[in-house]
Amino acid sequence: MSEKLTIKEIAIKANTSKTTVSFYLNGKTDKMSNDTKKRIAKVIEETNYRPSMAARSLNSKGTRLLGVIIGDITNTFANQIVKGIDDLAREKRYQLIVGNSNYIYENEEKYVNRMLNMGVDGFIVQPSSHFHDLVERIKEEDKELVFIDSQVSMNKEKWVKTNNYEAVLEASESLIKLGYENFIMLSADPSVLSTRLERTTGFLDALKLANKTCTTKIVDENVASDEITTFITDELKLGSKTLIFVANCWLLPRVYVALKNYRNLIPETIGLLGFDNLEWTNFSSPTVSTIVQPAYEEGEQAAAILIDAIENLNEQVPNQILKCSVNWSESTQIK
Amino acid sequence: MSEKLTIKEIAIKANTSKTTVSFYLNGKTDKMSNDTKKRIAKVIEETNYRPSMAARSLNSKGTRLLGVIIGDITNTFANQIVKGIDDLAREKRYQLIVGNSNYIYENEEKYVNRMLNMGVDGFIVQPSSHFHDLVERIKEEDKELVFIDSQVSMNKEKWVKTNNYEAVLEASESLIKLGYENFIMLSADPSVLSTRLERTTGFLDALKLANKTCTTKIVDENVASDEITTFITDELKLGSKTLIFVANCWLLPRVYVALKNYRNLIPETIGLLGFDNLEWTNFSSPTVSTIVQPAYEEGEQAAAILIDAIENLNEQVPNQILKCSVNWSESTQIK
DNA sequence: ACTAAATAGTAAACCTGTTTGCTAATAACG
DNA sequence: CGTTATTAGCAAACAGGTTTACTATTTAGT
Numbered sequence: 001m002s003e004k005l006t007i008k009e010i011a012i013k014a015n016t017s018k019t020t021v022s023f024y025l026n027g028k029t030d031k032m033s034n035d036t037k038k039r040i041a042k043v044i045e046e047t048n049y050r051p052s053m054a055a056r057s058l059n060s061k062g063t064r065l066l067g068v069i070i071g072d073i074t075n076t077f078a079n080q081i082v083k084g085i086d087d088l089a090r091e092k093r094y095q096l097i098v099g100n101s102n103y104i105y106e107n108e109e110k111y112v113n114r115m116l117n118m119g120v121d122g123f124i125v126q127p128s129s130h131f132h133d134l135v136e137r138i139k140e141e142d143k144e145l146v147f148i149d150s151q152v153s154m155n156k157e158k159w160v161k162t163n164n165y166e167a168v169l170e171a172s173e174s175l176i177k178l179g180y181e182n183f184i185m186l187s188a189d190p191s192v193l194s195t196r197l198e199r200t201t202g203f204l205d206a207l208k209l210a211n212k213t214c215t216t217k218i219v220d221e222n223v224a225s226d227e228i229t230t231f232i233t234d235e236l237k238l239g240s241k242t243l244i245f246v247a248n249c250w251l252l253p254r255v256y257v258a259l260k261n262y263r264n265l266i267p268e269t270i271g272l273l274g275f276d277n278l279e280w281t282n283f284s285s286p287t288v289s290t291i292v293q294p295a296y297e298e299g300e301q302a303a304a305i306l307i308d309a310i311e312n313l314n315e316q317v318p319n320q321i322l323k324c325s326v327n328w329s330e331s332t333q334i335k
Numbered sequence: 336m337s338e339k340l341t342i343k344e345i346a347i348k349a350n351t352s353k354t355t356v357s358f359y360l361n362g363k364t365d366k367m368s369n370d371t372k373k374r375i376a377k378v379i380e381e382t383n384y385r386p387s388m389a390a391r392s393l394n395s396k397g398t399r400l401l402g403v404i405i406g407d408i409t410n411t412f413a414n415q416i417v418k419g420i421d422d423l424a425r426e427k428r429y430q431l432i433v434g435n436s437n438y439i440y441e442n443e444e445k446y447v448n449r450m451l452n453m454g455v456d457g458f459i460v461q462p463s464s465h466f467h468d469l470v471e472r473i474k475e476e477d478k479e480l481v482f483i484d485s486q487v488s489m490n491k492e493k494w495v496k497t498n499n500y501e502a503v504l505e506a507s508e509s510l511i512k513l514g515y516e517n518f519i520m521l522s523a524d525p526s527v528l529s530t531r532l533e534r535t536t537g538f539l540d541a542l543k544l545a546n547k548t549c550t551t552k553i554v555d556e557n558v559a560s561d562e563i564t565t566f567i568t569d570e571l572k573l574g575s576k577t578l579i580f581v582a583n584c585w586l587l588p589r590v591y592v593a594l595k596n597y598r599n600l601i602p603e604t605i606g607l608l609g610f611d612n613l614e615w616t617n618f619s620s621p622t623v624s625t626i627v628q629p630a631y632e633e634g635e636q637a638a639a640i641l642i643d644a645i646e647n648l649n650e651q652v653p654n655q656i657l658k659c660s661v662n663w664s665e666s667t668q669i670k
Numbered sequence: 671a672c673t674a675a676a677t678a679g680t681a682a683a684c685c686t687g688t689t690t691g692c693t694a695a696t697a698a699c700g
Numbered sequence: 701c702g703t704t705a706t707t708a709g710c711a712a713a714c715a716g717g718t719t720t721a722c723t724a725t726t727t728a729g730t
Contacts, residue, residue: 054685
């Protein structure tokens with residue numbers, strides 16, 4: 001079927017030239033008679049003509065594509081971020097290309113290259129700590145970059161994040177006051193993601209201020225549930241009030257399962273504090289207290305900053321720190 | 336900085352012609368001396384040259400972009416589908432562009448147009464019932480299309496789905512045998528999505544076979560929780576065993592909350608059967624029985640079929656019906 | 671040794687829009 | 701009325717690759 005129509009055919013049908021049609025399509029209609037405009041509009045309408053993006057972006061006018069690289073899109077937090085980005089991007093007529101890095105440098109590199117290939121106008125990245133080298137590559141090609149959630153260098157880049165450190169510090173302090181004596185922290189490798197480091201440091205600093213110590217376990221996503229269960233069981237010094245802080249949302253369910261036989265001790269003897277707005281923590285018994293990040297807003301902000309940079313406006317304030325809130329629930333006593 | 340290099344410069348540096356470099360880039364190296372190959376490889380390596388996708392796809396060679404249009408990316412089911420598609424696509428060097436339709440025709444249309452603009456090589460779509468008109472538009476442009484989850488016309492299109500009807504029918508029948516007398520069904524509008532219709536029909540057919548009747552409530556995503564709570568409360572004829580079937584994953588938490596004051600009656604007096612693999616149903620108390628679709632596999636299959644069609648291979652069998660399983664849990668008695 | 675076939679490589683046309691530089695035609699001005 | 705300024709519009713060059721059609725050089729075959 002589709003003899004795919006080109007701007008040339010439109011021009012012929014509208015009895016004008018390619019140039020004029022092109023101007024029309026790009027809104028440069030100031031030097032154009034109403035009659036011509038109408039003729040072109042009519043033909044475009046009738047033929048349902050849509051210009052080829054490929055040909056357009058050949059002239060390096062930009063592709064209206066944004067590259068989004070995020071650690072794990074299957075978790076709710078990342079999901080909401082992307083939704084926030086997408087909603088704003090769509091409003092501004094940009095389209096997302098999303099990549100899942102699993103926080104692995106090789107994947108980040110692969111996506112950066114691919115997205116540069118495709119001619120994205122800019123990047124929003126939740127970077128692993130190794131992303132550093134890729135920043136240069138992106139800058140070499142004059143593409144804009146906004147970090148989200150985590151960051152690599154505070155210096156020159158644009159970013160949006162949440163106050164992980166302060167939020168954990170404050171929440172921990174208020175829990176310490178409730179009389180917990182024994183502390184356990186579980187986290188994924190803090191050297192991989194700056195937010196992880198902020199969270200673990202926040203917790204440890206709170207303990208330090210209160211002269212408490214803590215047992216820490218660093219795990220990765222492949223950790224066996226058994227291993228966590230064994231660890232938790234070993235570390236629970238029953239009799240002394242224990243607070244368990246789980247720094248990553250995907251880790252929380254595993255810890256929760258490990259606590260299966262101790263649920264009746266929650267929250268009096270065992271306190272549990274997690275991260276992020278997970279649907280199930282509202283339905284579990286007991287429900288779980290979590291520190292909640294404004295993920296959707298984070299995404300919106302990042303998109304606004306990026307698009308602003310791409311279009312050379314200077315309206316958005318870069319580098320925003322958004323505040324977390326705490327969803328106090330049954331797994332911790334309330335002050 | 337970046338004097339962006341073109342194939343011409345590479346050719347000059349490698350002391351050869353554009354043509355030869357182009358052939359090299361596309362793997363047409365059969366008629367090429369090893370020496371030439373090495374020279375080109377070296378220059379590309381040194382300069383970190385990457386050809387412009389825009390220029391490439393101008394020659395209508397395809398963009399290696401796949402358009403994915405899905406109802407609601409924030410639910411786990413859709414998420415797993417997209418992950419399945421993405422994993423396979425990445426393996427085959429395709430890139431996804433994902434759009435959220437919210438099951439609304441206008442959004443579907445917008446995304447189809449935009450993705451056609453961008454020159455995607457094909458579509459994977461979870462279509463609303465109104466998608467019909469867009470099928471033609473896609474076919475007019477000779478793009479491939481694979482429906483996933485839902486479908487519009489059984490006739491000519493390719494699709495991958497799960498056996499919603501049979502799964503619901505069987506699960507319901509086995510529950511009816513346990514002695515439930517009173518039946519409640521909640522669903523989103525079945526006329527919008529074919530899977531919804533299959534599920535509701537499956538449930539009603541099971542009841543019909545057993546000579547039972549059912550109270551049905553059709554809601555949309557904006558329904559107030561209060562409304563559901565009131566409905567549930569009104570319909571629960573305590574004393575007679577009641578089975579509640581919730582046909583949509585996003586609806587289940589709202590119903591669950593509505594049952595707050597009746598949880599001790601579960602599962603003896605009240606049975607609850609939901610849909611999809613939701614993390615929280617494993618942590619709630621009681622845990623919830625759900626019919627689980629093999630979402631990730633569905634995505635993989637769809638991607639395999641689509642890519643197969645794009646590349647004109649005929650290796651994949653189109654039109655697969657994957658089997659659901661049931662995650663029997665505490666919200667229903669077990670046979 | 672001489673033709674036919676295979677090999678290695680290239681110049682030029684092409685894909686579809688955008689942008690530049692120029693030309694008529696009309697309007698404004700003195 | 702003649703000259704300049706403005707308006708409306710177009711031909712041609714261009715963007716960065718791919719593909720076609722053709723040439724020159726070897727190799728193979730008899």
